[in-house]
Amino acid sequence: MSVAAQVVKKFINDPETVVPEALAGVAAAHPGLVRVDLENQLVLRAEAPVAGKVGLVSGGGSGHEPLHGGLVGLGMLDAACAGAVFTSPVPDQMAAATRAVDGGAGVLHIVKNYTGDVLNFRMAAELAEDEGLRVDSVVIDDDVAVQDSLYTAGRRGVGATVLAEKLAGARAEQGASLTDVAGVARRVNERARSFGVALTSCATPASGTPIFDLGSDEIEVGVGIHGEPGRRREKLGTAHEIVEMMLDPILEDLRPAAGASVLAFVNGLGGTPLLELYLLFNEVAQQLGARGVSIARSLVGNYITSLEMAGASITLLELDDELTALWDAPVKTAALRWGV
């Protein structure tokens, strides 16, 4: 039985201006790294367009920070378009971003597989192509909680989005062609699988109350990143049991080669402390080890979030030498930074 939903306290001035105020904050915090186009709600790499480099554009609803604006900079995205909270941006924004980052080598759109994102990016690509720009698009759909069938909108784009932006961004930084950069993003998507679990719901600034009610001993299994309920609801188990429940469908679908090495990414959904995320990573490492999968690279933290939702997702990316080298390549963004 649901009781009256409780208002979630938030640091806001006005629900209507949360996104532009946060973007202004990004501009003020990282002036050397990015500039912000407030009219189009874009975070742009400070030096964009980079002549001769493929431009990388991504975007989506707000509420997933640091995705995508915090991933703009050297070795990653050239532009991120911010929509309203949990709502895809509009084609005009995406087309403006495409124009702003085109350095003559074409522009890659990295799109998470949600109906709204896909439709708006498709319209934006058509607008940009009408103006003579070269655009390729890669749709990320790595969430194994959703059956990819005629009966759904297809798998959601979740954790692999961060990895695709990093690896394709690194390839673009090396001066590769649009075809080549898009190929890296596609390969990441083919070789990565994710699964998410929520301990709590979350509240959009506009509504102020949690999207779903969850009992104190219940978890939502198979959640995405928009506060939407998951595939099923279960009793809260131990971290060991929950990680097992998440790794099973990932490995069943990914079917890594014997002796494969992976990038293991334990991602917080916004409201789970790093203490617990590292505890989860320990479980992931032990359980993968027991199954003969070795972890060659790792990422732990809040990178693709669902506002203040407590919960986590696990993403495994089966690596090869090229992808490993691209992961290690320098990156300088607000949220990811190494080798520079």
Added chain:
Amino acid sequence: MDSAQTARWLRESSSAIADNKDYLTQLDAAIGDADHGSNMTRGFAAVEQKLDELDGGSPPGRILIAAGQTLVSTVGGASGPLWGTALRRAGRAMGDVEQVDDEGLIEALEAAVDGVVELGAAQPGDKTMVDALRPAVDALRAETPEGGLARGLAAATAAAEEGMQATVPMLARKGRASYLGERSIGHQDPGATSAALIIGALERALAGPA
């Protein structure tokens, strides 16, 4: 339908959606992400602003194309491109005539629904806006020739509402609700609900004097 009635349809749609903003958002919270009411309200408020800017001389088709472009540019999500396409297709089908006759209106609405189906790839029964729009347009086509436009529109409104209610037991196969699988059953689709509001607005807009 003339220019004034076209503008009245859009303004009626805007009020109906704004009045039901919280209701649409509640429906969306159950099987989506709780933003349908605010996104559609924002888009149609922008359409009303656009109507204020348009000079009175624009023919109905031009008004709908401008409104569709405005929705694409302001709604976001899936509803922006889908409703934007619907109105633009309807507008294009009307061409530049000053007064759209009954057959022209029916054909324009058929083109609108075809555009939505083409872009969103949803079929009747998938638990989407198509479940309200398709039966509405079919009812308009069936009823108007004998009963006249007023009765055709009344039948369309009734069919849209029936189609909207029929989404409750459906399993969602498109859009964000499809991620819930079986759990989408038992909830009314918010997209079908706003679609029924917009069809109802058309009936009201054409009921009054031209």
